[in-house]
Amino acid sequence: MTPELLAFIMFGVTIVILILGFPVALSLAGSAILFAFIGDQLDLFRFAFLNLSPTRIFSTMKNEPLVAVPLFVYMGVVLQRSDIAGQLLESMGQLFGKMRGGLGYSVVIVGALLAASTGIVGATVVTMGLMSLPVMLKAGYNPKVASGIICASGTLGQIIPPSIVLVLLASILQGVNEEAAAMTGNLAPDPVTAIDLFAGALVPGLLLVGLYLGWVFILTLIRPNDVPSMKDESIHAPTLGTLLRAVLPPLILIVLVLGSILAGIATPTESAAVGAIGAMLLALQAKKLNLKLFRDVGLETVKVSSMVFLIIIGAGLFSTVFKGFGGDDVIAEFLRHLPGGAFSALLLVMLLMFFLGFFLDFIEIIYVVVPIVGPILIALGYDPLWLGVMIAINLQTSFLTPPFGFALFYLRGVAPKGFKTSDLYAGVLPFIAIQVLALALLWTFPSLVTWLPNLLFS
Incomplete structure (x- = not known):
């Protein structure tokens, strides 16, 4: 048996274990340790795994940009628990409800605002599912349309900054850049930061928002009965004061967090800390801050952050073993010699990530697939920044693709009694197509990704 063959056996076994539903972090780390032992016994391993693995774990934990992850999680959970998102949804529903498709527009706009202020998909989908889905169904919305709009809008937090996906991708792309430089013999390009x-x-995030709003508008023309206006006479447009009280808190947080980052005033980690404090102050202003909320938010943040970092460590061990068997060299040679060159290589990798998204979470794909295929794609000439955004949008689709799309699980868990899972699956299909369209547009017009960074940082 060759070490390369053992690498792909390990990859296949791990995918099967994950699909069967075993805990992700333990599956990745367990597979890595088991196959490292097998490779060591068969004398097929390139280096001493037990000597290398502690170094890999400590380098992960010392990665300062990753400190932003628990801080962004904390900020998002505070906003969700303090009902700021609920007030925003209610006000937007009153503002647009009397318009055909108005509730759909409201959900997309609120999803974008929450994405830019929290970036937590689960909290956004659950909140909008609890508050918007019953109202949309009561107003006569097609259940497929209502569920699709809510799920898709909830996933905007994966691409609109500040996004945990982008923080994790940045931590990976820094090492990927150096490996690509080693392949080509060139100097490593400037690292891609968060x-x-x-x-x-x-x-691209705003482009997706526009495409979602455009789809709702198209529905008002071709299937108006699926997106009716609200007939409840008790619904009145909110007063200016009510609207400002609902919209200003997330806008203030967006300016504090995203504005400070793009203006170069603070790093993502520093701005995440500012955002966490800002969210607490907003909860205090809303009279929701108390000892119970403080305790609940802390526990939820610890749970989510622990899950993320355990997956990162497990995936790091997995990719270390896979490379130790030479699996990355086989993939690099395969991608280099594909008919069509760099275009075919990127297309194949994007299709692979898309289909893995049917079964795996975005964190596993980032930390298992990107370190393996990223260096060769950059060595083939692709811009690391553009590639990172393309991967992020592709991974956003994984939240919508059945059977294991997490946004589907979140909404299914809070949907009213009698709501059909088949309607949920059918409802997200147009939005999956929209995200594929967005990928095609970014591929055709790379300046959609590179224009703003060049303007701000050149």
């Missing part, structure tokens, strides 16, 4: 990815993802 700030670069935040700037690069802003226009």
Whole structure:
């Protein structure tokens, strides 16, 4: 048996274990340790895994940009628990409700605002599912349309900064850049930071918002009965004061967090800390801050952050073993010699990530697939910043693709009794197509990604 063959056996076994539903972090780390032992016994391993693995774990934990992850999680959970998102949804629903498709527009706009202020997909989908789905169904919305709009809008937090996905991708792309430089023999390009990815993802994120709103508008023309206006006479447009009280808190947080990053005033980690404090102050202003909320938010943040970092460590061990068997060299040679060159290589990698998204979470894909395929794609000439944003949008689709799309699980868990899962699956299909369209537009017009970073940082 060759070490390369053992690498792909390990990859296949791990994918099967993950699909069967075993805990992600333990599956990745367990597979890595098991196959490292097998490779060591068969004398097929390139280096001493037990000597290298502690170094890999400590380098992950010392990665300062990753400190932003628990801080952004904390900020998002505070906003969700303090009902700021609920007030925003209610006001937007009153503002647009009397318009055909108005509730759909409201959900998309609120999803974008929450994405730019929290970036937590689960909290956004659950909040909008609890508050908007019953109202939309009561107003006569097609259940497929209502569920699709809510799920898709909730996933905007994956691409609109500040986004945890972009923070994690930045931590990976720094090492990927150095490996690509080693392949080509050139000097390593400037590292792609989270700030670069935040700037690069802003226009594509707004593009997605526009495409979602455009789809709702198209529905008002071709299937108006699916997106009716609200007939409840008790619904009145909110007063200016009510609207400002609902909209200003998330806008203030967006300016504090995203504005300070793009203006170069603060790093993502520093701005995440500012955002966490700002969210607490907004909760205090809303008279929701108490000892119970403080305790609940802390526990939820610890749970989510622990899950993320355990997956990062497990995936790091997995990619270390995979490279130790030479699996990355086989993939690099395969991609280099594909008919069509760099275009075919990127297309194949994007398709692979898209289909893995049917079964795996975005964190596993980032930390298992990107370190393996990223260096060769950059060595083939692709801009690391553009590539990172393309990967982020592709991974956003994984939240919508059945059967394991997490946004589907979140909404299914809070949907009213009698709501059909088949309607949920059918409802997200147009939005999956929209995200594929967005990828095609970014591929055709790379300046949609690079224009803002060049403007701000050149």
